[in-house]
Amino acid sequence: MKVFEANITNQVSDFLNDNLKKIASFQKANQKMYDAFGIIHFFDNDEEFETLKEVLSITNNVVEEHDRAEYGDFQTNSDLANKVTLHLASKNISPEVVIEPTCGKGNFIIASFRNFKNIKNIFGVEIYKPYVWETKFSIVDFFLSNPNANKPEISIVHCNVFDFDFKAIAKKHSTNDILVIGNPPWVTNSKLGSLNSTNLPKKTNFKNHSGLDAMTGKGNFDIAEFISLTMIETFQNMKGNLLLLVKNSVIKNIVFDQNKNRYKISTIEKHCIDSKKEFNVSVEAGLFYCKLNSNPTFDCTEFNFHNNQKSELKFGWLNGKFVSNFDTYIHTKEIDGECPFVWRQGLKHDCSTVMELDKVNGYYVNGLNEEIKLEDGLVYGILKSSDLKNTVIKQTRKFTIVTQKKVGQETKYIKTEYPKIYQYLTQHQANFDARKSSIYNNKPLFSIFGIGDYSFKPFKVAISGLYKTFHFTLILPQDNKSVMLDDTCYLIGFDKIEFAVYALILLNSNTTVQFLQSVTFLDAKRTFTKDVLMRIDLLELAKQIDKADLQSELETLNEKYKFNLTLDLWDSFISEMTPVNDRQLTMFG
Ligand SMILES: C[S@@+](CC[C@H](N)C(=O)[O-])C[C@H]1O[C@@H](n2cnc3c(N)ncnc32)[C@H](O)[C@@H]1O
Numbered sequence: 399m400k401v402f403e404a405n406i407t408n409q410v411s412d413f414l415n416d417n418l419k420k421i422a423s424f425q426k427a428n429q430k431m432y433d434a435f436g437i438i439h440f441f442d443n444d445e446e447f448e449t450l451k452e453v454l455s456i457t458n459n460v461v462e463e464h465d466r467a468e469y470g471d472f473q474t475n476s477d478l479a480n481k482v483t484l485h486l487a488s489k490n491i492s493p494e495v496v497i498e499p500t501c502g503k504g505n506f507i508i509a510s511f512r513n514f515k516n517i518k519n520i521f522g523v524e525i526y527k528p529y530v531w532e533t534k535f536s537i538v539d540f541f542l543s544n545p546n547a548n549k550p551e552i553s554i555v556h557c558n559v560f561d562f563d564f565k566a567i568a569k570k571h572s573t574n575d576i577l578v579i580g581n582p583p584w585v586t587n588s589k590l591g592s593l594n595s596t597n598l599p600k601k602t603n604f605k606n607h608s609g610l611d612a613m614t615g616k617g618n619f620d621i622a623e624f625i626s627l628t629m630i631e632t633f634q635n636m637k638g639n640l641l642l643l644v645k646n647s648v649i650k651n652i653v654f655d656q657n658k659n660r661y662k663i664s665t666i667e668k669h670c671i672d673s674k675k676e677f678n679v680s681v682e683a684g685l686f687y688c689k690l691n692s693n694p695t696f697d698c699t700e701f702n703f704h705n706n707q708k709s710e711l712k713f714g715w716l717n718g719k720f721v722s723n724f725d726t727y728i729h730t731k732e733i734d735g736e737c738p739f740v741w742r743q744g745l746k747h748d749c750s751t752v753m754e755l756d757k758v759n760g761y762y763v764n765g766l767n768e769e770i771k772l773e774d775g776l777v778y779g780i781l782k783s784s785d786l787k788n789t790v791i792k793q794t795r796k797f798t799i800v801t802q803k804k805v806g807q808e809t810k811y812i813k814t815e816y817p818k819i820y821q822y823l824t825q826h827q828a829n830f831d832a833r834k835s836s837i838y839n840n841k842p843l844f845s846i847f848g849i850g851d852y853s854f855k856p857f858k859v860a861i862s863g864l865y866k867t868f869h870f871t872l873i874l875p876q877d878n879k880s881v882m883l884d885d886t887c888y889l890i891g892f893d894k895i896e897f898a899v900y901a902l903i904l905l906n907s908n909t910t911v912q913f914l915q916s917v918t919f920l921d922a923k924r925t926f927t928k929d930v931l932m933r934i935d936l937l938e939l940a941k942q943i944d945k946a947d948l949q950s951e952l953e954t955l956n957e958k959y960k961f962n963l964t965l966d967l968w969d970s971f972i973s974e975m976t977p978v979n980d981r982q983l984t985m986f987g
Pocket residue numbers: 468469470471472473474475498499500501502503504505506523524525526529557558559560580581582583584597
């Protein structure tokens with residue numbers, strides 16, 4: 399049965415019917431609910447109280463389910479909430495104050511009553527009124543079924559978590575042992591943007607992302623991350639613990655930012671959960687646990703929550719570097735430095751139906767299946783992440799129109815120099831105008847991003863940012879023209895094939911693979927980012943590599959791809975990578 403769109407058991411509706419029907423005001427009703435169950439302000443006003451009495455007389459309330467996407471609504475089932483609180487209790491955690499910042503249907507609150515015996519105050523905050531009711535009804539049900547259970551003072555508040563004054567709790571209960579527990583909403587600010595939702599914190603520059611980062615997606619953040627950091631910041635000076643069920647990416651970010659935030663938290667742990675089983679979604683998530691009011695620590699130990707086994711993994715800050723696996727990192731840390739060449743992200747146009755072309759019988763064919771004749775001048779082969787399977791690529795499946803040589807370049811020249819291309823692009827102007835990203839606002843017509851001198855280098859070494867394969871690919875020119883990569887890929891460009899091949903050998907060496915495995919997170923949306931790739935110190939790798947291994951790798955490539963390359967340019971490759979000051983020292987030394 400549902401009342402106020404909230405599930406209610408027969409036990410609770412019978413109790414409320416029997417005990418409230420003769421009561422005249424909501425204040426009196428509230429006193430009765432407080433005396434019986436410790437719940438303060440059970441009803442907000444008389445209207446609610448009268449409506450409840452009326453509704454309870456109607457059985458079988460059918461209510462429609464609302465679309466809850468903007469609220470990141472994945473309720474923790476009671477079994478999991480029970481196991482989580484039992485786990486904490488097994489560590490001798492026994493809070494006096496429990497806070498559930500977005501309590502939903504209240505399963506963590508009920509589980510806390512069940513497994514913590516010293517609770518004096520419990521606070522739940524929830525934006526969705528039916529869940530506030532469901533939590534209150536569940537509490538009543540719990541105490542009706544467990545009349546001898548300890549009854550704390552309970553406050554379940556219908557409020558936006560971003561407006562609730564958590565600091566007041568920290569102040570009032572400063573000497574109590576506290577537990578912050580819950581599962582904050584699983585939704586990102588960009589998803590909220592697409593839903594036109596305002597379910598966002600008021601602080602717009604959260605994490606100090608610049609406007610451009612926000613526009614290009616780097617400023618995308620999880621609401622759960624904001625809530626978790628607010629909880630840590632507010633309660634870090636109180637004795638106690640914090641446990642929040644969040645996406646793995648949120649846990650990684652909290653540990654990453656701990657270097658800067660230096661919150662007073664320690665014993666940071668991540669307990670991986672099976673979200674498919676628990677929430678029926680394929681999202682990597684886990685329990686973020688930390689002890690409050692302690693000397694700050696900067697790393698996190700991983701466990702599997704379901705078998706309570708400690709995995710070998712420990713990640714976080716180690717000697718000033720952010721590392722995904724402490725154990726394997728130790729063996730390759732020497733190459734953790736700065737790449738002498740700048741890694742670049744590939745080309746971005748956000749207009750694939752018009753800009754992504756196949757070549758069929760001398761015609762280009764676009765995503766609308768239109769056959770088009772274009773001047774070849776601005777048409778280049780392009781590779782996507784899925785194309786980067788082999789070690790060497792000489793040919794592309796797809797082509798694209800490169801309208802600019804650098805970001806922001808004027809595009810009027812296309813009209814006179816490439817009339818067919820101009821006509822084609824203008825015919826599809828609407829597709830360009832429909833591009834959502836604001837990076838294209840007030841830019842020349844048909845603008846692209848991720849373009850510069852480096853895009854036109856003939857030889858490139860590239861990797862997909864999305865795939866979890868630790869393998870780099872050499873890309874050769876096609877019909878004497880450089881080949882482009884799309885924005886899911888990262889590349890470094892070279893004028894000489896020898897340099898590109900030397901870099902390829904170094905990047906595909908076991909040392910690099912091990913290093914990358916120690917600093918990347920397999921559950922990240924992008925395994926490889928510019929930041930990670932820039933950490934590969936190619937010069938150090940070049941100094942470390944065994945010359946015989948290098949020679950043998952080169953011969954294998956020569957044989958397989960019909961190259962005829964030698965190590966004659968190795969010294970000038972080393973010199974190219976050596977910082978200018980060091981080079982002068984070597985000359986005069
Ligand atoms: C992932 S669910 C988890 C609910 C509960 N903590 C649990 O563990 O089952 C997230 C909850 O946050 C609530 N919520 C979303 N945005 C909120 C906001 N701005 N303020 C308060 N609650 C919010 C949702 O309605 C939903 O109940």
